[in-house]
Amino acid sequence: MTEENLYVKLCSHENLLQAFQNARKGKTTRDYVVAFEQNLDKNLQKLQSELLFHFYKPKPLETFILRDPKTRKISKSDFRDRIVHHALYLVIGELFEKTFIFDSYANRKTKGTLKAILQFEKYQKKVSQNFTLPAYVLKADIRQYFDTVSHQHLLSVIQKKIPDPRVLWLIKTILANYKTKEEGIGMPLGNLTSQFFANVYLNELDQFVKHQLRASYYIRYVDDFIIFHRFQRQLEAYKTVIGIFLRKKLALQLHPDKSKVILLQRGVEFLGMKIFPHHQLIKKKNLRKFYRKYALLCDAYDEKAVTYDEIYDFLEGWIAYARQANTHKLRKRILQQLEEKFAGEISAKEVNRGLRKRKKK
Numbered sequence: 001m002t003e004e005n006l007y008v009k010l011c012s013h014e015n016l017l018q019a020f021q022n023a024r025k026g027k028t029t030r031d032y033v034v035a036f037e038q039n040l041d042k043n044l045q046k047l048q049s050e051l052l053f054h055f056y057k058p059k060p061l062e063t064f065i066l067r068d069p070k071t072r073k074i075s076k077s078d079f080r081d082r083i084v085h086h087a088l089y090l091v092i093g094e095l096f097e098k099t100f101i102f103d104s105y106a107n108r109k110t111k112g113t114l115k116a117i118l119q120f121e122k123y124q125k126k127v128s129q130n131f132t133l134p135a136y137v138l139k140a141d142i143r144q145y146f147d148t149v150s151h152q153h154l155l156s157v158i159q160k161k162i163p164d165p166r167v168l169w170l171i172k173t174i175l176a177n178y179k180t181k182e183e184g185i186g187m188p189l190g191n192l193t194s195q196f197f198a199n200v201y202l203n204e205l206d207q208f209v210k211h212q213l214r215a216s217y218y219i220r221y222v223d224d225f226i227i228f229h230r231f232q233r234q235l236e237a238y239k240t241v242i243g244i245f246l247r248k249k250l251a252l253q254l255h256p257d258k259s260k261v262i263l264l265q266r267g268v269e270f271l272g273m274k275i276f277p278h279h280q281l282i283k284k285k286n287l288r289k290f291y292r293k294y295a296l297l298c299d300a301y302d303e304k305a306v307t308y309d310e311i312y313d314f315l316e317g318w319i320a321y322a323r324q325a326n327t328h329k330l331r332k333r334i335l336q337q338l339e340e341k342f343a344g345e346i347s348a349k350e351v352n353r354g355l356r357k358r359k360k361k
Contacts, residue, residue, distance in 0.1 A: 007166040010091045011051045016044045019086035023079065026310050032079045047080060054169065056084065058177045061188055075178060075188030085192045088170060093196060095161055100199060101206045106222040107195040113271050114321050116221050120275060121324075123217040124264055127228040131277045137268050138227040138235040140242070140259035142202075142252050145223035146194065150251040151175050151184045154201050198222055201250065208245050213238060221271060228264070235261045273325055280325040290318055298341065311338075312347035 009015055020040070024033045036043050050056035059078040077085065100108070105116035128135040142148075151172070158171060174193050180186040187194040202220065209215050209227070215238065217228035229235050239259060246252040262268055267276040272286035297314060300306040315338060319331055 022086045023082045074190045135264040142223040143255040308345040
């Protein structure tokens with residue numbers, strides 16, 4: 001796609017309509033979605049005009065504190081602004097996706113938490129020769145990542161791929177809507193664009209680790225990353241060099257307490273699990289987080305704020321994740337509770353599976 005028509009495609013009615021459909025997924029009964037949809041053509045035309053003539057200005061973010069159990073500040077965009085985020089992602093997402101490494105797992109189609117854990121299992125076996133030799137991991141994360149991302153550094157990375165000044169204007173407008181103590185610093189947790197830009201920014205780290213350090217066994221999930229190696233000394237050296245790279249090139253810092261080299265055989269905490277050579281456990285705080293979210297979804301269902309499909313999708317994903325750990329009894333108990341509470345309900349996925357089975361027969 002040429003520079004001339006990239007922004008035109010972003011602002012097209014077809015792209016904005018698809019962006020609206022993507023933004024409303026799982027939220028079709030919400031009041032703000034229903035209100036926007038009642039005058040859909042008019043609302044999309046207004047948004048289109050604002051974007052084409054550079055009148056677009058996002059509404060202030062709605063901020064709230066989430067404790068799950070870590071305290072985090074979540075900033076939520078207005079629904080029309082979320083449509084713009086999806087519209088932007090639809091036209092530039094694939095351009096960057098082609099540059100991402102295989103082992104970056106957050107906020108990407110066909111990836112996710114479960115795939116990252118499966119890759120962890122594969123790499124730990126390889127590096128330890130099926131646990132016959134001692135091996136180590138550098139487990140690290142970036143200190144206050146979302147609140148310390150430099151807009152200037154991020155835009156310089158994006159500009160290499162997207163030189164269109166109109167697209168860059170929109171990205172700057174979205175970034176500037178989040179206010180922190182220091183101007184030009186930080187992205188809000190909760191936005192699609194923040195999740196996407198997080199991968200764009202840290203792809204610079206991925207390329208450095210894979211092509212400069214030539215680390216064979218590396219996994220990243222947002223700002224958490226793991227490197228496997230046979231020798232502790234090599235991982236300590238990696239840690240030092242990565243710390244320098246992050247400071248000089250991306251204006252970021254490794255978390256001093258959470259970045260350490262660990263003996264693989266002692267078990268490694270990763271994405272809510274503690275992974276040992278021959279078994280895995282779900283961390284208690286992660287289990288509490290699941291129960292809290294499930295209870296909130298059930299309450300929302302009782303109030304007709306969410307559908308059974310949304311609850312089914314959530315549980316299906318979590319059960320697939322939990323299956324990687326020693327959770328047979330736990331999963332059985334949760335599924336039994338699901339059947340008791342939602343007796344008679346059937347999800348669209350279950351219907352489609354039933355239809356496919358009948359066709360095969």
